[in-house]
Amino acid sequence: MNADQILMEIREANLSYLMLAQSLIRADREQALFRLGISEETADLINVLSPAQMMKVASGNTLLCRMRVDDDMVWGLLTNHGKSAANDSVARLHASILMAGRHQEAA
Known part of the structure; x- marks a missing residue:
């Protein structure tokens, strides 16, 4: 796997994580906080991200989840x-x- 492939995989993982996180937060906030291990403030930010904002955030070269x-x-x-x-x-x-x-x- 070369560097470009790794970056593409990271971006895909980031977008998948953000989409899952937003879906969990909207379905059951308390359970999402526990399952994702995020703070209330982070949940608030993820919850209001537009699709364009999610794409922009996901396009970084660092994994958002850990x-x-x-x-x-x-x-x-x-x-x-x-x-x-x-x-x-x-x-x-x-x-x-x-x-x-x-x-x-x-x-």
Whole structure:
């Protein structure tokens, strides 16, 4: 993959993220804040973006979204392969609880 392809992929990811974020915010604001890990102010800004503004913002060369999972324990819970389905469900629930707690700390 060359540099131009990478930039094109970043721009596509940015536009997809903004469209998804705007849709989530309009459908269920509180859930969107939690799922996206964004502040009220950021949600307000994304909510009022016009299509032209979204295209302009998305066209940058930096990803707008970021990995929220920056903890080895959470990654371990999310990628726990080879366990039973029941253990997988418990691990995912535990990871969700950990990430929810971090969202509350950030808010």
